Amino acid sequence: MSDEPRDLYYHDPFHDDRHGIIGNTGFSFSAINDSKADSSMRAAPSPPNLQGFDPPYMSFTDCLNGSLDYNSLTTAFGLSPSSSEAFSPVEGNHKPVANLGDLGASGEIAGTPNSSISSSSTEAGAEEDSSKSKKDRQAKVSELDGGDGSKKVNKPKKKAEKRQREPRFAFMTKSEVDHLEDGYRWRKYGQKAVKNSPFPRSYYRCTTQKCTVKKRVERSFQDPSTVITTYEGQHNHQIPVTLRGNAGGMLPPSVLTPGQMGGPGFPQELFFQMASPMNNLSAAGSFYPQGLTPFQQLQFHDYGLLQDVVPSMIHKQEP
């Protein structure tokens, strides 16, 4: 693949001094666009106050609605240019915060310090799961092969339609554990070495039937202590709370269950995941300049924010 991911907006983080600022917040948004053209269209004027945290942050809604300047927000965090997401560096983040894994409440992930979260949203719009399309493709091929079955992987006879992407969100988490518990069950279906990175990227798929959500997990090559988790798609089911202990009890009322807010789990899950660690952040107190944390803003919006956010994300998949 090229160094310029085709399915998202990427820009060189190392030549944009805004990143560090964002990164220091320990929380950032990165937009993942499926369309470069679209990303350029969305490129609103840079938030002039982004650098100074004042007003501290774009709202989650802003991010999801694409009203913010992706260019200023999309930052690489030790991802190879070929990586599909870009993040903010968090070098300045030295205070212990909750781990995303804590949210899973599995208990198997010790709270690792220095958690930083980044979320990314795509333009999305893809109803069809990429893997599904590929499955269809290969199934079709299988038939075309006349049931030979000798070949391990069947070759498609014709080109499938251009693969479409589900909406994606990425999280950066400082963790020693690669695969962070998030309450869902995942099956690893692949691992690949990533260009320009010594760390492989792992591919996971939600094990729930008919749920096409996938996630990728990779370590930042710049900061090996940081795990970058990218979710793709939206869960069409609730968090299997009975599994592995889980976080059911931890769920804030406003984000308790997917679907309650008007859609399947994805944005809610995201918010939930963001919210919990950030709660700890808030508790940490002096973590952010002037006591302002990104989550504080989120808390301000809390329910309303989700209401703003969710429809913007969910309506795309409404029938």
Added chain:
DNA sequence: CGTCTTTGACCAGCGC
């Protein structure tokens, strides 16, 4: 025995 991980192979898409 069911579930999950590992791993090599294959494919698509892109740039040159």
Added chain:
DNA sequence: GCGCTGGTCAAAGACG
């Protein structure tokens, strides 16, 4: 057209 890279498949093995 070729090579590179990301993404996925699926058999084999590991594990509880």
